[in-house]
Amino acid sequence: MPGEQRGRDRKQHFTRRAFMKGSLALGCAAPLTLAGCDEPAAPLAEQGGKRPNVVFILTDDQRWDQLGCEGHPFLKTPNLDRLAAEGARFANMFVTTSLCSPSRASFLSGLYAHSHGVVNNFTDYPADLPSFPRALQSDGYETAYIGKWHMGEQSDEKRPGFDYWVTHKGQGKYYDTEFNVNGERSVKKGYYTHRVTDMAIDWLKQDRAKPFLLVLGHKAPHTPFTPEEKYEHIYDDIDIPYPETAFQLESKPEWVKQRIDTWHGIYGPLYGFREKFPDRSPESVKHFAHFVRSYTASIKSIDDSVGRVYEALKELGQLDNTLIVFAGDNGMFLGEHGMTDKRTMHEPSIRVPLIVRYPELVKSGTVIEQMALNLDVAPSILDICSAPRLPRVHGMSFKPLFEGRTDEWRTSWYYEYNYEKQFPYTPNVRGVRTDEWKYVHYPHGDGGADRHQAELYNLKDDPGETKNLIDDPASQDKVRELQAELARLMMETDALPDKMPIDEGVKSELPEESIR
Numbered sequence: 232m233p234g235e236q237r238g239r240d241r242k243q244h245f246t247r248r249a250f251m252k253g254s255l256a257l258g259c260a261a262p263l264t265l266a267g268c269d270e271p272a273a274p275l276a277e278q279g280g281k282r283p284n285v286v287f288i289l290t291d292d293q294r295w296d297q298l299g300c301e302g303h304p305f306l307k308t309p310n311l312d313r314l315a316a317e318g319a320r321f322a323n324m325f326v327t328t329s330l331c332s333p334s335r336a337s338f339l340s341g342l343y344a345h346s347h348g349v350v351n352n353f354t355d356y357p358a359d360l361p362s363f364p365r366a367l368q369s370d371g372y373e374t375a376y377i378g379k380w381h382m383g384e385q386s387d388e389k390r391p392g393f394d395y396w397v398t399h400k401g402q403g404k405y406y407d408t409e410f411n412v413n414g415e416r417s418v419k420k421g422y423y424t425h426r427v428t429d430m431a432i433d434w435l436k437q438d439r440a441k442p443f444l445l446v447l448g449h450k451a452p453h454t455p456f457t458p459e460e461k462y463e464h465i466y467d468d469i470d471i472p473y474p475e476t477a478f479q480l481e482s483k484p485e486w487v488k489q490r491i492d493t494w495h496g497i498y499g500p501l502y503g504f505r506e507k508f509p510d511r512s513p514e515s516v517k518h519f520a521h522f523v524r525s526y527t528a529s530i531k532s533i534d535d536s537v538g539r540v541y542e543a544l545k546e547l548g549q550l551d552n553t554l555i556v557f558a559g560d561n562g563m564f565l566g567e568h569g570m571t572d573k574r575t576m577h578e579p580s581i582r583v584p585l586i587v588r589y590p591e592l593v594k595s596g597t598v599i600e601q602m603a604l605n606l607d608v609a610p611s612i613l614d615i616c617s618a619p620r621l622p623r624v625h626g627m628s629f630k631p632l633f634e635g636r637t638d639e640w641r642t643s644w645y646y647e648y649n650y651e652k653q654f655p656y657t658p659n660v661r662g663v664r665t666d667e668w669k670y671v672h673y674p675h676g677d678g679g680a681d682r683h684q685a686e687l688y689n690l691k692d693d694p695g696e697t698k699n700l701i702d703d704p705a706s707q708d709k710v711r712e713l714q715a716e717l718a719r720l721m722m723e724t725d726a727l728p729d730k731m732p733i734d735e736g737v738k739s740e741l742p743e744e745s746i747r
Contacts (some may be wrong), residue, residue, distance in 0.1 A: 282442040283589060284553040285367065285612055286540060289338065289446070290533055291331060291379060291453040292573065293559035295324060295582040297530050305469055306527050310538035311586065314557060318588030319597035319633065325664070326605045328648055329561040329573040329580040331453075332382045334605055338558070339363060341609035341624030343647065345726050350649045355383020358391055361621045363609040364444055365392035370618040373441040375434050378427040378448030379403055387411040393446075397430055403450050405457035422459045423450045424532040432543045442616075447540070451529040452563070454502040458528035465528055471520035473497060474566045482699035483568065484673060484684040486658055491569035495656040501571065523565050551590045554615055556608065559583035568696070574657040576646045576664075576671045577696055589615065593633050601640045602666065603629055625724050642666065645720035661729070663717040667691040670713035674729070687713070 295301060299308040300315045326334045328344045336342075336349035339362040344350045348357055356362070368374045375395035380387075381402070388411070389396040399410050408426070409418045419426040431447050458465075477497055480488050490496045491509075497519055498509040504525075505518040537557065544550040562580045564570035573580040585603060587593055592615060606626030613620055614628035632640065648660035662671035671686040687700040687710055700706040721727045 281552065282371075283591070283616055284442050284549055285372075285444040285616065286544070286553055286555045287444070287446045287608075287612070288449070288537065288540070288555070288557045289335070289378075290449045290451060290530075290557075290559045290584075291381070292561060292563045293452055293530060293533070293584060294562035294565075294579055295559070295584050297452075297527065298584055301584070303527075305466060306530060308530065308534040310534045310541060311557065311584075314537060314541070314555065314588050315586045317590070317595050318555070318586060318593045319599055321585035321587075321599045321603045321629075323600060323602045323666075324558070324583055324585035324604075325581045325602060325644070325646075326561050326583055327644070327646055329575070330648065331560050332384075334560045335380075335382055337605045338560070338608050341606050341621055341626040343606065343625050343645075343724050343726065344649070345647060346625065346724070349382055351651055351653075352381070353384070355386065356390065362392050363612050363618075363621065364446065366613055366618055366621060367444045367616065368392050368394065370616075371441055372444050372616075372618075373439050374444045374446075375431075376446045376448070377431045377434065378446075379450050380448060387416075389414070395434055397427070398448075402453065405450065405455075422532065424459070424529075424536050428536040428539050432539060435540075435543050435547065435549075447536075449533055449536070451533050452526050455504075456502070456522065456525035456529050458525055459532050462528040462531045463525075465531070466524040469524065471523045473516055473519060476695050476697055477566045477569045479697045480569060482701075484686065486656075486673070487568060487570075487575075490656045493656045495564075495570060495572035495574070495654070497566050497569050497571060499571065519566065522571070526563065526565065554589040554612065555587070556612065557584065557586040558605070558608065560605075572656070574648055574654070574660075576648070576660050576662045576669070578690075578694070581646065581664075587629075587633075592630070597633065599629070599632050601629075601632055601637055602642075602644060602664070603632075604644055643716055643720065645717060645724060645726070646671075647726065661717065661721070662686075663713050663720060664690075665713075665716075668709060668713060669696070670710065670717060672714075672717065685710075 296303060297306060298311055299306060300312040300320060327337055328334055330352060332349050332352045332354060333344040336347045336356050337344065339356060340347045340360055347360055348354065364374050374393045376393045377397040380390070380398040384401045387398050387400045395413055397410055397412050399408050403423060405423050407418055407420050408423055409416055427447060427449065431445060435445065492498045494500060498511050498515070500506070500508045501518055501522045504522045505515065541550065544553050560583070561573045562582050563573055564579050567579045568577055604626055606624065607629050609621060610624050610626050610628045611630055614630045627641065643663055643665045646660065646662045646664065648657065650659045658673045660671060661674060662669065667690055669688045669690055673685065685701045687706060688696045689700060701710065
């Protein structure tokens, strides 16, 4: 069913159910809601229309406010700003799991992590799982993946859905990465961002009779933050203290307070920027400032890359016939709430950029205020290309938003993160966000019953999430309302019974009903 009908149906057919305290165990799951399982649209060729090319650019750990057009105080991104000025900037774009591999799988499939199965950074995208590249390839597109894949990272072999393939094992290196270039491995000397851009432009310039899809996966600005040499010191004169919210932890759960001294906290090792661990010394803020400057400076090269791809498409005469989608795979803490890394449901972790340019559909200077998700990218690209829909998705096509049809768009969405024993600094997370409120639940697997405190924020009045209202007597009706909405969303997406992993170390401490 189309996204509009899906919105109506989900409001009509799901009743609200209250949570059991400390548990998401609400009985049997409801059927999976499918957005796009009706008859596929006829290909553009059959409709007599042209078929747009697609360039999807994905960065790694770039949060939403790391753009000049988002009002960053010192980062200048003229090429990304131009893309937004000539297309649409999504002001409220989120990922449903703030972790690289799960999020990337959701971008490709339109599904939540609990459904596509990539719940950590060590699992590959299932070979038999549909994706929007496979759908476009089957519909006559020539397809290429160039850059960081980061799913099943021990293999650089070609994945289904791509005619041309360039990637590497693991994270890759900022300099001199060995790439598998369509079956042949070689070290590409130089800075990663430039090398993948070179290969992408070379591929774009090949003669072809078909429309094309290019997915360009950047390493930047992932840790260890490494700007290219010409940008390494451009922000040395910028004063960067710890953010004010770094120490406003009184109302936060205990695990948040404990995280500050870990690898994912501001007093941790900061990914090689200092050796002492933990480091609470006054001078350690200098290392933190270096950490933030390096992160920000590495985005400058991404902006340059976007400019080069833009100019290449223009030279080829394909710029306005190409749907360009730019996004980040998850956010990144820069000291907020005492944190670095991502994974949690706080805003710096879950909010990412999304820019879309396609003049035939998108008016210049459009700003989309509705909440969009990484789940929406796959169905949206296929919808805009009039390609066959995926058999099932949890996302919605945002094409109607460009046409001014916003009435049936989502008003809430569900977030999930699964506890990882390799990175025990973040517990299991289940939460719901609306335009104005956020409720976050920490069920089992987070280190003990005393750390199960939930979080509630009024985002309209407190966008920095400084005051946790979970124990506020005046907010208890809102708590119950959002608990019921979270339960409804989990049932709608077939997330119940909950499929989260259980930390065996705390399993015995939990009520029996909470681990069923």
